[in-house]
Amino acid sequence: MANIITTDTPQENNNKDSTLHTLSIFVNNKAGALMRISQVFARRGFNIDSLVVSQSRDARFSRMTIGITGSSNGLEQIIKQVNKLIDVIQCQEHTTKDAIVKEMLLIKFLVNNSSRTEALQIIDHFGGKSVDLTPVAMTAIITGDPAKIDAAINMLSAFEIIEAVRTGKVVIARGDAPT
Numbered sequence: 001m002a003n004i005i006t007t008d009t010p011q012e013n014n015n016k017d018s019t020l021h022t023l024s025i026f027v028n029n030k031a032g033a034l035m036r037i038s039q040v041f042a043r044r045g046f047n048i049d050s051l052v053v054s055q056s057r058d059a060r061f062s063r064m065t066i067g068i069t070g071s072s073n074g075l076e077q078i079i080k081q082v083n084k085l086i087d088v089i090q091c092q093e094h095t096t097k098d099a100i101v102k103e104m105l106l107i108k109f110l111v112n113n114s115s116r117t118e119a120l121q122i123i124d125h126f127g128g129k130s131v132d133l134t135p136v137a138m139t140a141i142i143t144g145d146p147a148k149i150d151a152a153i154n155m156l157s158a159f160e161i162i163e164a165v166r167t168g169k170v171v172i173a174r175g176d177a178p179t
Helices: 033-043 072-084 116-125 146-156
Strands: 002-010 018-028 047-055 061-071 088-095 099-110 129-133 137-144 161-166 170-173
Touching (some): 018 033, 018 088, 018 170, 033 047, 033 061, 072 088, 099 146, 116 129, 116 137, 116 146, 137 146, 146 161
Parallel strands (some): 002 088
Antiparallel strands (some): 002 018, 018 061, 047 061, 099 161, 129 137
16 A cells, blocks of 8 residues: 655755655565665656665565655656556555654763753653663654654754664554555
8 A cells, every 4th residue: 555645845955846755555575576666766756765664464565654755746657656566555645634654763872970861851852761871871762753853853962962763754544544
């Protein structure tokens, strides 16, 4: 199932009509499926900004969530082409109004005894949790929409960030609608 969530915010790049889109694609869990799907985007001039792939509850299928940047004009054609690919089960478009989009961030940064409380307050403010603590560093996990993750990284930049790992977007339709 491919689901597309389109934001109305143009991304910063050279193309004025370039927009961020999020696709959720339900596929047979077979070798080569990701390659065939990513080639559709490359041929149409869309950049893949984030990619999350995981097996569904049924091991025969996988869910791909792909964040792409490109013109809204070519999006309909991409949906049609993805729908025709071997191993793609279904394509369906969503908007941010009828779907939930979340990311996860693991962020490791330097922290000492005097700044540990401040770091924990920032993490708590974003609904995160400390998952590792040493005398010199802390690792936190934060989940939320992409804007929340960006804001958390911005606030934690007050510390020296050693490393940050971000999952990219995952999406699910609201209510009982299929994703």
